[in-house]
Amino acid sequence: MLGKLSWDVIPFDQPLPMIASAVVALAILGVLAWVFLAGHFPYLWREWITSVDHKRIGVMYTLLALLMLLRGFSDAVMMRSQQALAFQAPGYLPPDHFNQVFSAHGTIMIFFGAMPFVIGLMNLVVPLQLGVRDVAFPTLNSVSFWLTATGALLVNISLVIGEFARTGWLPYPPLSETAYSPGVGVDYYLWAVQISGVGTLLTGINFVTTILKMRAPGMSYLRMSMFCWTSLAASLLIVAAFPILTATLAMLTLDRYFGFHFFTNEAGGNMLMFVNLIWAWGHPEVYILVLPAFGIFSEVISTFSSKPLFGYRSMVAATLFICIVSFMVWLHHFFTMGAGADVNAAFGIATSIIAVGTGVKIYNWMFTMYGGRIRFATPMLWSLGFMVTFVIGGMTGVLLAVPPADFLLHNSLFLVAHFHNVIIGGVLFGAFAGYTYWFPKAFGFRLHEGWGKLAFWLTLIGFYVTFVPLYAVGLLGMTRRMQHFDVSAWYPWVLAAGVGMLITTAGVVAQIVQLVVSIRQRAALRDATGDPWDGRSLEWATPSPPPVFNFAALPHVEGEEPYWSIKQRAREQNRLRDEPDYEPIEMPRNSPTGFICAFFATVMGFALIWHIWWMVALGALGALATFVVFAWRDIPEYVIPAAEVARIDRANRSARREALVTYTGPRP
């Protein structure tokens, strides 16, 4: 009846996960109880859960990402403290637990932390920057988000019911095959990643369509903002790469569930095929993460230098170059598996060629600052921290792309330091820059600068104090994923990394405090005009937060920096543009499709993990039925009357007029 499920699978005898999950469960229940008792549920349901508004979905993605970053971060704290205690000692986490922790850490950080963060910012910003009202497929967008949330939920359920994978964030066979991992851990991994992967693929399709097909009048490709370009590149990579992941994991699933032999030791299975395929997705994946971050930095550096982006066309070229070459380098993840010298050399060279595109970008950002008037607001600090840090991470990456050097460094903590160097210093700093930069757009008030700067410095210092020792100890031959170790030369470095973790923790706390303080002081931090940073791209032409329809009248784009030219003209003439002719606007109706579909997907995923076949059928049928019902809907849209559009736009115009009158900066 209940497949493999029984009371034994709940680790009652292990206080750590039990207490942790009890606290989390209580917190969730508390929030839910409060929501229902205080009567907030209808609001949440109407305005958020069933919303198909790209801005709302973007906010929910970001919230999910922040929560999962916290979860992943607590895993990191456990790993660092375990290793600090485990020199010639067992530490406090037994191997089976420690191995779950690092596997969950990687999985959560990549799939449920970094990915939703960049996708959330893309959702919030891309339609605004394109000057349109929504993405191409708004309901599909909601489905994407809720499927991602399903994956995140499944990973967290594994904390209490059963176990998570103990195979690392990429479950290399044969270790991940039933013979060596008979438990449900790998199955949790597989279904969580598969289900959220569907969501990601749909996002990719949605954004490729949106960017290629739905730009404001006059916005040719070469007038799109850099963030739109990098989002397009990332979405193209998603569309091209995620099917590989899905197929690869599907094969592993067939191995595990039906005794196939794609990757097993026996019966002609080939584990190297898995390694090839997973990295054919995995390397593009790192660029899916970092390209949007590059876009954010381009926006931020140009805005806070009060200058256009230097070498725009060169930046576009570099982005597309990276996009294409990132599919031709995957073998650098296994130089040490004994491919011949020609193969290793070819992939090593291809890999270092990617660094050319990245190098060009760094120089263009530098020259964007040249001749600027740089304001060191928090987003700009993250960007500067990124430029310095990422150059170092890129350098160690190229070093690892030299096969004879990789023979010494592969799978050591040097490698771990490299990819944290680029993922924290690149993706995360970018996401935090974007978060502080666009927060006022999403909520109508800025984040507190003081706490933001403190968070930046603590995170930056914490990063270096954690990962410079890991580079060093990697050079001393320490390998990754060790539950305990016996070599005394490694010990001081491991301790130093632990100290870095403490500093980083302070940074995380500062970030949380910043949010709380900002919410409490929101009146003082109010962004009345919708243009708090003296921005240059179209999202700043809308009120903060923007109305559902974004633009009262779609803007006509006449150059690379559409909003900047509108603003300059207004400053020149000391008056706003004429009021547009307000017309009624059609917007897509809310739909619970995404949420209900994800509910059934959760049921199905859970049932698949535990082999509860009737429940699998139930979940699959439910999800299918949801789609059918959605497909048969008769009224897909509703109309916002012209008077309402006019009212909202006039309010914003008057705020902007006031700002224009009191403006004291340079006028053209």
Next chain:
Amino acid sequence: MLLRVIVRNCAAIRLGCLGATILLVGLLAGCQGGVLDPQGPVGAAQRTILLNSVAIMLAIVIPTIVATLGFAWWFRETNTRARYLPEWAYSGRIELVVWSIPILVILFLSGIIWIGSHDLDPMKPLDSQQKPLEVQVVSLDWKWLFIYPEQNVASINQLVVPAGRPVHFSLTSASVMNAFFVPQLGGMIYTMNGMTTQLHLQADQLGEFYGRSAHFSGDGFPGMQFVLHAVAADAFDAFVNSARSQGQALDKASYQELARQSIDVPPSTYRSVEPDLFHEIATQGVPPAPGPQAGRPEPSVSPATGG
């Protein structure tokens, strides 16, 4: 102007240099055992390539970092002496330079990659007057089996080789993937069931060198370590003789026993080895080693039940 910016940032740079020096001194002092302290020709050559590549890249990385910070500081909003160029967004000449610098560096590095990959191909025999010692390596859950086919002995979690003589390793795995890694000798390589990889190494001096698995292989992974003893030729013979005179014989039956999962296995030796055992393992003539379910009726589903 730029110069002045750089001078102004001197303090920061000096601080950075100080940090780097401390790190370097720390590394060199605590270096024994690391990849920067090689004890054989392969490791030494790889270290040279590593350091050369870093040096080449630092030549542009350091100026880039300095210029980034310098530009950011000089063009700060409050600096009234800095020129403001609100429209300046393109310069063909700068674009040219911006693309050329990384391309030139990568061209240079590509040369190193191509030549280095061929010179240090793990399959390539080392230049030496002496015939290489043959060692067959099998990674098991969770210990290393080293077979000396010419001497017909084997050892667990310890590797004895004559110093100054090349060693030719053939490697495979009895179950899951691992990676054979002796940091001070260089040249990590994977072990995979059903496949054989090759590696040539040599220890120049007498000494004891730490080795371990570099690829995560399950619960017993931290204990998959061994000491490589590089000894004089006669000491090696003595080791072989003493191994021959004691311990079990490694035949199919004792191999089955050995292949079971076990953790933190102390070093030991086998007096003899069934001929062709390595070949049988590598070609799955003996089946892959069992996983955790061996001897356990129920597949474990929870950390509570272990496994």
